[in-house]
Amino acid sequence: MTHTNTATPTSSDIFHLGGDLPVHRIGYGSMRLADAPDARSGGTAHIWRAPTDRAEAVALLRRAAELGVDLFDTADAYALGAGEELIAEALHPYRDRGIAVATKVGVVRPGPTEWVPLGHPAYLRQQAELSLRRLRTERIDLLYLHRIDPDYPLADQVGALRQLQDEGKVRHIGLSEVTVAQLREATETAPVAAVQNLYNLASRESEDVVDYTAAHGIAFVPYFPVAMGAHAAPDSPLSQVARDLTATPSQTALAWLLHRSPTMLPIPGTSSVPHLEENVAALRLPLTGAQFEEISRASGPGTTAG
Known part of the structure; x- marks a missing residue:
């Protein structure tokens, strides 16, 4: 069952980044659009080469834009820059519709299984x-520091992004995989518009960051936003709520995230057009406060904040 409500968007559907x-x-989230289709699944996917099914990847990204998706996430480390090139090719006809593209710098890929932080300020600017x-493009809508490099002062790393912002080459600055303390420290150097941390029903170590960003009007962009496993078992509370809503467990998990914080912006990735359409439809899923609490209690430690 798939929820396909096509109601007009409301103000709560929109966030001003x-x-x-x-x-x-x-x-x-476009990270998985790399390599051959049979090499994309699982945590061991390399994200190393351009997609072998490039035409299908371009068509999927354009379908996302047609469905109203207007925040696309990539990184210079995805397929050694080929991910950014794919986004540019696919979305070029749609950029005048207000499409925003986020990318990241600060991780090097010396080999297909290596992701190494490198925060030298000159490297970040390059x-x-x-x-x-x-x-x-002449200006990046949202540029993340992909990871904090402990070998360089955080102020210098964020300062490099601030320099790019002052030069008009970056509109907004983001951070990825940070604590509240690191976020506070970073904002002493530059305004931070978004934080991208791992967060889903099964991985909720960033609860305090979710709360902090919500309190300060900062976007919280969870990567890997849909974690299924036991949470989606037929007798689980998530599946029961999904049945009540005539929706899928993955849609309901996305709706849970949207209910969790008003500044939450999930970026689910997929190479399937039907799954893409299912994800986008979750934006209209009418999850109640009671349903949110039921899922929260059954899925692990969390908060009752809505």
């Missing part, structure tokens, strides 16, 4: 320049 960039609250070229 950085206070001035309106985006729908379900975006698209990679941003390359991202601008690959994305075919």
Whole structure:
């Protein structure tokens, strides 16, 4: 069963990223659009080469834009820049519709299984320049520091992004995989518009970051937002609520995230058009407070904040 409510978007469907960039609250994460289709699944996927099914990947990204998705997430480390090139090719016809693209710098890929933080300020600025070229744009809508490098002061790493912002090459700055303390420290150097941490029903170690970002109007962008496993078993509370809503467990998990915080912007990724359409439809799923609490209690430690 799939929820396909096509009601007109409401104000709660939209978040103003950085206070001035309106985006729908379900975006698209493009990390998995790399390599061959049979090499994309699981935590061991390499994200190393351009997709072998490029035409299908372009068609999927364009379908997302047609469905109203207007926040697309990528990184310079995805397929060594090929991910950004794919986004540029697919979304070029749609950029005048207010499409926002987020990318990341600060991780090097010396091999297909290696993801190594590198926060030298000059390197971050160089990679941003390359991202601008690959994305075919003069300004990056949202640029994340992909990971904090402990070998360089955080102020210097964020300062490099702030320099790019002052030069008009970056609109908003984000951080990925940070604590509340690191977020506070970073905001002493530059305004932070978004935080991208691992967060879903099964991985809720960032509860305090979710609360902090909500309190300060900062977008919280959970990557890997849908974790199924035991949470989606036929007799689980998530599946029961999904049945009550005539929806799928994955849609209901996304609705739970949207209910969790008003600044939550999930970016589920998929290479399936039907799954993409299912994810986008979750934006209209009418999860109640009682249903949210039921899922929260059964899925692990959490909060009752809505």
